Amino acid sequence: MYQVIARKYRPQSFDELIGQEHVRTTLSNAIARNRIAHGYIFAGQRGTGKTTIARIMALCLNCVEGPTATPCGKCSSCLEVAQGNAPDVIEIDAASNRGINEMRELRENVRYRPSRDRYKVFIVDEAHQITNEAFNALLKTLEEPPEWAVFILCTTESHKIPTTIASRCQQFSFRSVEFADVVSRMEFICREEGIAAEPEALAVLAQAGEGSVRDSLSALDQAIACCGASLTGEAVRDLLGMYSLESLSRIAHALEAESTAEMLEIVAELERSGKNFQHFCRELARYFRNLTVAKIACADGKPTRLIAAGDIEQSHLREIAAKFTEEDLTRWLQLAIDIYGQLQYSLQPRLHLELGLLRLVHAGRLKPIEDALRELQASEKPRVGAPAQFTARSAPAPYPAARPVAAPSYGRLPAAPAPVAPAPVGGTLRDKLAALLEQKTARMALDALRNSELVETPGGVEFVTTKQHAMGLRGADFEKVVAQAAGRPVKVTITLTEGSGASGSPGASASCPQADAASERALASPEVQHFQKLFPDSKVRGVRDLKE
Ligand SMILES: Nc1ncnc2c1ncn2[C@@H]1O[C@H](COP(=O)(O)OP(=O)(O)OP(=O)(O)O)[C@@H](O)[C@H]1O
Numbered sequence: 001m002y003q004v005i006a007r008k009y010r011p012q013s014f015d016e017l018i019g020q021e022h023v024r025t026t027l028s029n030a031i032a033r034n035r036i037a038h039g040y041i042f043a044g045q046r047g048t049g050k051t052t053i054a055r056i057m058a059l060c061l062n063c064v065e066g067p068t069a070t071p072c073g074k075c076s077s078c079l080e081v082a083q084g085n086a087p088d089v090i091e092i093d094a095a096s097n098r099g100i101n102e103m104r105e106l107r108e109n110v111r112y113r114p115s116r117d118r119y120k121v122f123i124v125d126e127a128h129q130i131t132n133e134a135f136n137a138l139l140k141t142l143e144e145p146p147e148w149a150v151f152i153l154c155t156t157e158s159h160k161i162p163t164t165i166a167s168r169c170q171q172f173s174f175r176s177v178e179f180a181d182v183v184s185r186m187e188f189i190c191r192e193e194g195i196a197a198e199p200e201a202l203a204v205l206a207q208a209g210e211g212s213v214r215d216s217l218s219a220l221d222q223a224i225a226c227c228g229a230s231l232t233g234e235a236v237r238d239l240l241g242m243y244s245l246e247s248l249s250r251i252a253h254a255l256e257a258e259s260t261a262e263m264l265e266i267v268a269e270l271e272r273s274g275k276n277f278q279h280f281c282r283e284l285a286r287y288f289r290n291l292t293v294a295k296i297a298c299a300d301g302k303p304t305r306l307i308a309a310g311d312i313e314q315s316h317l318r319e320i321a322a323k324f325t326e327e328d329l330t331r332w333l334q335l336a337i338d339i340y341g342q343l344q345y346s347l348q349p350r351l352h353l354e355l356g357l358l359r360l361v362h363a364g365r366l367k368p369i370e371d372a373l374r375e376l377q378a379s380e381k382p383r384v385g386a387p388a389q390f391t392a393r394s395a396p397a398p399y400p401a402a403r404p405v406a407a408p409s410y411g412r413l414p415a416a417p418a419p420v421a422p423a424p425v426g427g428t429l430r431d432k433l434a435a436l437l438e439q440k441t442a443r444m445a446l447d448a449l450r451n452s453e454l455v456e457t458p459g460g461v462e463f464v465t466t467k468q469h470a471m472g473l474r475g476a477d478f479e480k481v482v483a484q485a486a487g488r489p490v491k492v493t494i495t496l497t498e499g500s501g502a503s504g505s506p507g508a509s510a511s512c513p514q515a516d517a518a519s520e521r522a523l524a525s526p527e528v529q530h531f532q533k534l535f536p537d538s539k540v541r542g543v544r545d546l547k548e
């Protein structure tokens with residue numbers, strides 16, 4: 001009878017396993033020292049060896065030469081466990097036996113001594129599916145287990161195991177198995193089976209499993225069924241609907257050339273060859289993920305274990321990653337994930353994909369905000385009086401503590417002396433306005449002005465202030481004075497801010513001194529000032545001190 005590869009090659013000993021070193025060592029030490037617990041939880045990704053190790057445990061415990069970490073594999077006990085018909089190794093699939101009755105039965109069963117072997121081993125697969133009542137029944141057993149009972153609960157969702165149960169068990173987490181280990185396991189199996197497989201074919205199969213050995217072996221089965229005894233990378237990729245690096249590299253080329261036309265051509269070609277767009281997007285996201293990792297983790301030009309790909313593929317990835325910045329790659333990865341998500345619900349996947357790919361090109365043209373700031377800083381150099389050797393690359397400018405009081409002309413008037421740097425637009429109008437109000441001895445308005453943020457808009461002037469000070473700005477001829485100061489007719493608008501944060505006057509007892517200091521610092525900081533120059537229409541609406 002034909003047996004699928006995954007089952008035929010289920011490891012029968014700790015040595016035969018790949019990955020899960022931490023589980024193997026701990027368990028074999030425990031067995032060697034005869035410190036065997038009554039309850040174990042094996043938790044983790046599907047197809048990574050939970051049931052397999054549970055069975056190996058059963059072998060170890062019940063081998064006639066045991067308990068031993070290296071069972072003989074020949075005695076009747078070992079043979080029966082391997083065949084799955086040992087009387088004292090009871091496997092329960094909780095997916096179909098999840099109720100209270102099954103657990104009661106199990107509780108009964110536990111009370112009787114093993115019929116022949118040393119231990120009664122209960123392997124409960126998919127343990128998270130057990131119902132609550134059934135867990136309670138199981139709990140009683142775990143609280144006072146007979147000396148011969150060993151429970152191994154296997155689950156992909158350990159958080160669903162009640163803590164009352166978990167705290168009575170030793171828990172092991174099973175990790176996804178590394179790419180290279182899966183490849184070498186498949187090499188071994190192919191040798192045994194007389195299959196000639198290109199390294200690239202195995203790489204594709206290992207990638208497809210995403211760390212699950214069973215998934216990779218099932219894909220191998222499928223590939224053999226489809227292609228026979230010789231597997232090429234291309235055939236396997238076609239079978240699994242995976243994309244070659246070359247085909248994905250076309251995207252990278254289009255991005256490098258900033259060619260939207262090329263992107264549209266790629267989509268057209270996918271459609272012509274009947275490819276699944278969603279699948280393509282998933283591969284694309286994985287591709288950008290790998291490029292990003294290659295950029296970050298492979299600065300030394302060596303392959304990394306963080307990428308599930310062979311050496312040749314990795315060097316290819318590194319080459320491409322070198323052409324782009326980390327920011328670009330990260331942004332594209334984010335976009336690729338978004339496109340993938342959108343496609344799932346899209347009735348017009350082609351449009352979505354086209355739009356998405358065009359966006360990738362546009363996103364690549366965005367200049368990082370840091371660069372814009374840096375350039376500004378560089379051009380500002382002489383004015384802020386920074387030392388000559390201060391270059392644009394030497395990180396963001398320090399906070400103004402070490403500098404002469406730079407003029408925070410937003411939010412309020414500088415308390416003497418006049419600013420060193422030429423005051424920005426708002427300042428000029430403010431100065432003129434202040435002078436005019438001074439002339440008219442309009443105290444209230446002057447005070448209100450000091451406590452307002454002043455924003456010039458195309459059609460007028462906006463005063464952002466608190467309710468308390470707004471009154472001072474509502475005087476009958478205030479608008480005229482502003483127009484006079486501005487030298488043109490203007491419309492005055494008053495916008496109220498909440499609280500006193502950005503507008504408390506130094507003398508006003510009501511204002512909060514911390515908020516005041518914070519806004520002063522924030523407004524004086526070179527970053528904020530640069531932003532305000534970059535975006536002249538922007539306003540600072542409020543400042544919050546995150547330490548508070
Ligand atoms: N660590 C491993 N080393 C070698 N082969 C493995 C390993 N993990 C899984 N396999 C292969 O995959 C098959 C399935 O593994 P197993 O039944 O132990 O997975 P599992 O973790 O119990 O998965 P599930 O959560 O789906 O029950 C095994 O028969 C074996 O061929």
Ligand SMILES: [Mg+2]
Pocket residue numbers: 050051052125126154
């Ligand atoms: Mg299992």
Ligand SMILES: [Zn+2]
Pocket residue numbers: 062063064065071072073074075076077078
């Ligand atoms: Zn044995």
